Amino acid sequence: MNYRNLFEGIDSLVKLENNQYALPINFDNGATTPPLKSVVDIVNKNIQNYGPIARGLGQKGDYCTEEFEAARDYLLEFFNLKNSNTHTVIYTKSTTEGLNLLSKVLIKNKDDIVLTTRMEHHANDLPWRYAASVEYVETDTLGRVRIEDIERKLIKHCGHVKYVAITAASNVTGYINTINKIAQICHKYGAQIIVDGAQIVAHREVNMLGHNKEDQIDFLVFSAHKAYAPFGSGAIIGLKDDLNSNNPFLKGGGCVKGVFDSYVTWEEVPHRLEAGTQNFFGVIAMAKALKDLKEIGFKNISDHENNIKNHILGEINKIKNVICYGDIQNTDDRLGVISFNIKNKNYEEVASYFANKYAIALRCGKFCAHPYVDRLIGVTSSISYIDILDDDWKIGMIRASLGLYNTIEEADKFLNILEHIANTNNQII
Numbered sequence: 008m009n010y011r012n013l014f015e016g017i018d019s020l021v022k023l024e025n026n027q028y029a030l031p032i033n034f035d036n037g038a039t040t041p042p043l044k045s046v047v048d049i050v051n052k053n054i055q056n057y058g059p060i061a062r063g064l065g066q067k068g069d070y071c072t073e074e075f076e077a078a079r080d081y082l083l084e085f086f087n088l089k090n091s092n093t094h095t096v097i098y099t100k101s102t103t104e105g106l107n108l109l110s111k112v113l114i115k116n117k118d119d120i121v122l123t124t125r126m127e128h129h130a131n132d133l134p135w136r137y138a139a140s141v142e143y144v145e146t147d148t149l150g151r152v153r154i155e156d157i158e159r160k161l162i163k164h165c166g167h168v169k170y171v172a173i174t175a176a177s178n179v180t181g182y183i184n185t186i187n188k189i190a191q192i193c194h195k196y197g198a199q200i201i202v203d204g205a206q207i208v209a210h211r212e213v214n215m216l217g218h219n220k221e222d223q224i225d226f227l228v229f230s231a232h233k234a235y236a237p238f239g240s241g242a243i244i245g246l247k248d249d250l251n252s253n254n255p256f257l258k259g260g261g262c263v264k265g266v267f268d269s270y271v272t273w274e275e276v277p278h279r280l281e282a283g284t285q286n287f288f289g290v291i292a293m294a295k296a297l298k299d300l301k302e303i304g305f306k307n308i309s310d311h312e313n314n315i316k317n318h319i320l321g322e323i324n325k326i327k328n329v330i331c332y333g334d335i336q337n338t339d340d341r342l343g344v345i346s347f348n349i350k351n352k353n354y355e356e357v358a359s360y361f362a363n364k365y366a367i368a369l370r371c372g373k374f375c376a377h378p379y380v381d382r383l384i385g386v387t388s389s390i391s392y393i394d395i396l397d398d399d400w401k402i403g404m405i406r407a408s409l410g411l412y413n414t415i416e417e418a419d420k421f422l423n424i425l426e427h428i429a430n431t432n433n434q435i436i
Contacts, residue, residue, distance in 0.1 A: 008307065009414065010303070010311070010411045011412045011414070013043055013044060013299070014044060014235070014411075015041060015042045015043070015047050016041050016042070017031075017041050017412055018030065019031075021366050023364065023365075023366060024363040024364065029365070030366065031367070031368060032365075032366065032367045032368065032413075032417045032420065033368045033410070033413075034367060034369050034407040034408060034409065034413070034417075035368045035369060035370050035406075036209075036233070036408045036409060036410035037206060037233070037344055037374075037406065038233075038370055038408070039237055040209065040232065040233055040234065040235045040237065040410055041235065041237070041410075041412070042235055042236060042237055042238075042296075043235045043295070043296055043299055045295055045296075045299055046235060046238075046292045046295050046296050049291055049292065049295045050238065050288050050291070050292055053287075053288065056070050057071065057287065057288075058071045059071070059284070060072050060075050060285050060287055061261065061278070062261075071287050074287075074290075074291055075285065075290055075291070077294075078290045078291055078293065079096040079098075081298065082096045082244060082294065082297070083096060085297045085301060086215040086216075086227065086244055087213075087214045087215055087216045088215055088216055088244065091216055092247075093223075093246055093247065094215070094244055094245060094246060094247060095246075095247045095276050095277045096242050096243070096277060097242065097243040097245065097276065097277050097280045097281060098240065098241070098242055098281055098286065098289075098290055099228070099240075099241040099242060100239050100240065100241055100286065100289070101232075101239075101241045102130055102204070102205040102228050102229055102230040102241055103230075105229075105241055105243045106130050106131055106134050106172075106201075106228050107130075107134045107256075108243065109134075109201060109226060109228070109243065110134035110137070110138040111134075111253075112250060112252075112253045112254075112255075112256055112280065113170065113201075113249060113252075113253070114135075114138040114139045114169070115253070116139075117138070117139060118139075118140055119138075119169045119170075120139065120141075120142065120164055120167055120168045121135045121138075121139040121141050121142075121168070121170045121172055122141075122142050122143075122144065122157065122161070122168050122170070122171045122172070122198070123135055123141060123142075123143060124143060124144040124146070124152045124173055124174070125143050125144070125145050125146050125152075125378050125379055125382060126146055126150070126152050126173075126177050126182070126184075126376070127172070127173070127174055127203065127376065127379070128174065128178055128205070128374075128375050128376050129375045129377070130203065130205075130375070131172050131201075132378075135172055139169070139170075142160060142164075142168075144156045144160060146382060149334045150177070150179075150180045150332065150333050150334075150379070150382070150383050151182055151334070151340075152173070154185070154189065154192075157171060157173075157192055157193075158192050158195075161192065161193070161195075161196035161198060162196065164196075166196055166197040168193075168196065168197075168198040169199070170198060170200070170201050171189065171193045171198050171199070171200050171201070172200075172201040172202075172203070173186070173201070173202060173203070174202070174203040174205075174206065175203065175206065175207035175211075175213070176206040176207040176210070176211075176344075177206065177344065177376075177379070178205070178206050178344065178374055178375075178376060179332070179333075179344065179346050179374050179379055179380060179383065180333035180341065180344060180346060180383070181206075181316075181333070181341040181343060181408075182333065182340055182341055183211065183340045183341065186200065186202050186224060187214065187217050187224065188222065190217065190221070190222045190223060190224055190225070191221045191222040194220075194221050194222075194223075195221070199225040199226070199246075199249075200224060200225050200226070201225065201226040201227075201228070202227040203228060204227045204228060204229035205229050206342065206344070207229075207342075208233070208234050208297075209233055209234035209235065209308075209410075210305075210308060210309065210312060210342050210343075211308075211309060211342075212305040213227065215227055215244060224244075225245065225249070226245035226246065226249075227243070227244045227245070228243050228244075229241060229242060231289065231292065231293035234297065234300065235296045235299070235300070235410075235411075236289070236293045236296035236297075238288050238289040239286055239289045240286050240289025240290050240292065242293070243280075247276055250276045250279075250280060251275060251276050255273060255279055255280055255282060256280060257280075257283065258282055260282060261278060261281060261282050261283060261284075261285075262278060262279050262280065262281065262282040303411070308411055312342070312343045312409050312410075312411065312413075313343070314415070315413055315414070315418050316338065316341065316342070316343035316409060318415060318418055319343075319345055319407070319418050319421070319422065320335045320338055320345060323335070323347065323422065323425070326422070326425060326426045327429060327430065328349055328350040328351070328430070329348075329349055329429050330347060330348045330349070331345065331346075331347045332346045332347065332348075332383045332404060333346065342408075343407075343408060343410075344406065344407075344409070345406065346383070346404045346405065346406045346407075347404065347405055347406075348404055348405060349405075349425075349428060349429050350429075352428065352429075353401070354371045354403045354404055354405050355371050355372075355401075357371070357405055357428060358370070358371035358405050360428065361421075361424065364424075365420070367420070367421055367424070369405050369406060370407075370408070371405045372403045373403050373404070374404070374406060380403070380404060383404075384404070386402060
């Protein structure tokens with residue numbers, strides 16, 4: 008099915024380096040997605056209704072407050088928590104902010120142990136490094152997380168691991184981690200699971216409730232700008248009692264019951280962790296995008312994206328001089344995220360060529376996952392700060408990441424250009 012008519016802006020022409028205009032191909036959905044038309048419509052419609060949330064008694068403020076809270080209810084429904092009273096929704100501006108918030112609110116002591124993996128985006132690595140004592144689970148030779156090593160490390164620490172922080176899907180290889188199964192392992196040894204859901208929410212159904220308490224997801228964080236609602240919103244879906252257990256990450260208006268000369272009493276969650284004026288338009292856009300994805304159906308979404316992904320992986324494997332990272336034979340556990348290099352070609356120059364000559368947007372570099380990319384490329388020793396400052400030191404990849412609106416025709420154009428670049432002898436294209 009062609010889903011392109013659902014999206015805003017994808018048919019707007021862009022200017023090439025030769026001053027001609029071309030229809031762009033966006034294969035950088037892992038970074039940011041275009042908005043659904045319905046999302047743009049709901050924002051435009053509500054401009055006329057804009058008012059303060061949970062402040063004042065005006066009709067517009069009341070309307071915005073009702074819609075703001077209705078969106079919170081829908082997010083719980085979206086993650087299969089509608090009939091559960093265990094979780095709440097905390098609005099954030101991004102996954103990064105959400106994970107930093109959790110590191111400040113949940114961690115009580117720098118000696119608390121957090122287990123994470125070498126697959127992680129920096130947003131699910133760096134906050135824990137500065138808040139807790141971190142231990143890492145390694146990846147195998149193809150880049151998958153060693154799930155059995157999670158259990159080994161939990162056993163080793165004899166119930167002292169507080170949290171296991173893991174991505175639901177890699178932004179480098181697209182590998183999907185079995186988060187409910189991992190949750191079951193965590194709970195067996197007294198740990199809780201924190202899921203970076205940034206890459207999974209727009210592509211696969213997430214059942215946070217699970218089949219029973221053992222495989223329930225304790226915390227999940229995601230960004231709406233990776234799910235077709237790029238208006239600066241995100242959310243934490245997490246356990247109410249745990250999120251109530253510490254002082255707020257941000258302090259100010261809206262998060263207090265009372266402020267007195269010598270002490271403060273805080274609100275309960277979610278408002279306890281939502282100080283300041285909230286992003287009304289981002290929140291209603293996020294809820295609308297998720298509703299549309301649910302209506303389209305995640306089987307339809309995965310079938311469409313898998314068809315393009317498998318086509319690209321099958322053809323890219325036939326092109327000489329192309330190095331593809333991750334498992335390209337067994338791909339059922341991969342989203343449409345394909346990272347590659349061309350032998351003897353500079354990854355930045357290749358990505359620039361695609362963009363400037365053909366209006367094909369890719370990503371290049373280390374995708375905010377430096378330790379993971381280093382391992383996939385084969386860098387095993389630590390890189391010093393001096394090495395990084397050296398202009399001759401360059402390690403990175405090129406990434407194509409698919410969205411619902413992409414097509415086989417776009418994939419074929421990409422593959423034809425890739426083959427041309429890979430077969431030319433010029434170092435600088």
